[in-house]
Amino acid sequence: FKNATGFFGDVYYPLLEGVVNLFFSALLAFYIGLPGIIIGTIISNVLITLIAKPLYLYGKMFGRFNALKKYLSFVLKPLIFSFVIFAVFYFTREQIIFFKVSNWFDFISKLTIVSLVSMIIVFAVFYADANFRSFVKRILRVVF
Known part of the structure; x- marks a missing residue:
């Protein structure tokens, strides 16, 4: 969708994903060890790749109000x-x-x-x- 629509404004999402990954991985590694790093990576991928990026793209394509509705109907x-x-x-x-x-x-x-x-x-x-x-x-x- 990104290439077809020409919306490339999500260039800071990988940086945000890295920060979220480091935060959750360090926090969870402190409490539960190595599995915490894996869980932190999963959390950052879900939050940024599965939720934030598609909502940005759908928001640009369909408008703010329809973005969540379209995305949820596509994913849920x-x-x-x-x-x-x-x-x-x-x-x-x-x-x-x-x-x-x-x-x-x-x-x-x-x-x-x-x-x-x-x-x-x-x-x-x-x-x-x-x-x-x-x-x-x-x-x-x-x-x-």
Whole structure:
């Protein structure tokens, strides 16, 4: 989007991301050690790359009032779907984990069941989206 719109005013965001990263990494490293550095890096990436930069770009493209609405509609729907898919996958894995894996056939059977359930859920959730349907049709045209 940035190249297409020509809005390159976010040149100070990498500097801000570095400052936020150093602050949170140092603070969390003091309290919880090495994992704190990783968490600090994740926090800075989420705050700047996932929130601040897109809001700046959407604000320039759609105006201040529509920016948050457009961005949230773009990000929240896939995020919620991802959490639902992860929860179902985790539940499915917990149910299947009771089966003992004593050979390769059992392992492949278990892997196939978990993968099929996850794929069915992904298709069921995302097939309502016109872009996803178009993507599936293109893949089917190439394969068949």
